Amino acid sequence: MPDLPLVEVVVAILIRPDSSFLLTCRPTGKPYSGYWEFPGGKIETGESPVQALARELNEELGITPDQATPWLTRLFSYPHATVQLRFYRVTSWQGEPAPREQQQLAWQTADNVTVSPLLPANIPILRSLMLPSIYAITCAAETGVEASLLSIRQAFQSGIKLLQIREKAMPPDQLECYVQTVLQLARNNHQVTVLLNGNIALAQTVQADGIHLTSTQLLSLTARPTVNWCGASCHNAEELKRAEQLGVDFVTLSPVYPTLSHPGAPSLGWDKFSVLLRDYPLPVYALGGLQPTDLAIAQEHGAHGIAMMRGI
Numbered sequence: 001m002p003d004l005p006l007v008e009v010v011v012a013i014l015i016r017p018d019s020s021f022l023l024t025c026r027p028t029g030k031p032y033s034g035y036w037e038f039p040g041g042k043i044e045t046g047e048s049p050v051q052a053l054a055r056e057l058n059e060e061l062g063i064t065p066d067q068a069t070p071w072l073t074r075l076f077s078y079p080h081a082t083v084q085l086r087f088y089r090v091t092s093w094q095g096e097p098a099p100r101e102q103q104q105l106a107w108q109t110a111d112n113v114t115v116s117p118l119l120p121a122n123i124p125i126l127r128s129l130m131l132p133s134i135y136a137i138t139c140a141a142e143t144g145v146e147a148s149l150l151s152i153r154q155a156f157q158s159g160i161k162l163l164q165i166r167e168k169a170m171p172p173d174q175l176e177c178y179v180q181t182v183l184q185l186a187r188n189n190h191q192v193t194v195l196l197n198g199n200i201a202l203a204q205t206v207q208a209d210g211i212h213l214t215s216t217q218l219l220s221l222t223a224r225p226t227v228n229w230c231g232a233s234c235h236n237a238e239e240l241k242r243a244e245q246l247g248v249d250f251v252t253l254s255p256v257y258p259t260l261s262h263p264g265a266p267s268l269g270w271d272k273f274s275v276l277l278r279d280y281p282l283p284v285y286a287l288g289g290l291q292p293t294d295l296a297i298a299q300e301h302g303a304h305g306i307a308m309m310r311g312i
């Protein structure tokens with residue numbers, strides 16, 4: 001069978017302040033008509049992805065994007081073509097989206113999609129959209145357990161929804177007790193997703209929400225651990241590729257800036273960070289010396305969000 005042509009497509013996730021996003025129903029006459037998708041379409045010859053995005057949003061919905069940041073790139077083979085979908089997050093636009101092609105519109109949330117069927121390529125995208133933009137990481141080794149639990153409680157109160165327990169030097173008994181305490185805090189009040197760094201057996205025993213793989217585990221494991229959420233630490237192209245092959249849900253990529261936890265390690269800087277993310281299909285948290293105020297610059301360079309040990 002001859003190779004199918006590669007079709008370059010730009011896709012807009014229009015996101016409102018309450019995190020809902022817009023899906024539209026493919027009109028009759030197109031392949032997969034009746035399926036729900038994000039607004040977007042093929043990139044025309046001579047257009048940049050951002051120009052195509054603006055044209056498609058105007059043609060389909062009559063709006064002009066003000067703010068669009070690159071997000072994921074996903075390659076998917078349909079019977080008629082292989083598509084390279086370049087997803088952008090659009091968080092600000094002029095005009096009110098209105099159907100210009102008689103298509104139905106629906107504002108949805110990732111944990112409660114009420115329309116179906118979705119275009120098959122978009123199903124993993126909804127899981128990625130469930131991830132918050134800040135990924136907090138514990139550092140009890142630095143602050144002590146009591147201070148760490150206090151700052152975790154404060155972080156939960158201020159809206160943190162994803163936390164990694166990363167206490168590599170804590171003795172096993174103390175670690176289990178610390179993890180149980182954090183899980184209880186997370187579940188009692190706040191519905192926070194808690195991942196445990198490295199220790200798959202303990203994560204399964206205490207029924208944590210998932211595991212965050214170290215880069216060493218990433219390179220040695222042959223299958224994704226059976227947990228609900230699986231993140232992984234990456235520092236280079238090889239580890240990013242491995243995370244993709246293993247089918248983890250998201251990665252951290254570090255260090256963007258020099259950090260206290262890895263003194264002397266060479267940092268990536270934003271240019272190298274964005275080059276590594278070009279065409280990457282998984283959500284990536286930028287990590288290393290970042291503050292909440294770095295979220296915008298991280299997203300401009302293709303990050304899903306930022307991960308932080310300090311500053312939460």
Ligand SMILES: Nc1nc2c([nH]c(=O)n2[C@@H]2O[C@H](COP(=O)(O)OP(=O)(O)OP(=O)(O)O)[C@@H](O)[C@H]2O)c(=O)[nH]1
Pocket residue numbers: 007009010011030032037038039040041042043076078081083085119120121122
């Ligand atoms: N717009 C859009 N296309 C998607 C999504 N997911 C996905 O797999 N695709 C695929 O990407 C391709 C986009 O083609 P399209 O038909 O929407 O493009 P277009 O607006 O330029 O249409 P045209 O062929 O009428 O000019 C299709 O193969 C479609 O199945 C999505 O969320 N949004």
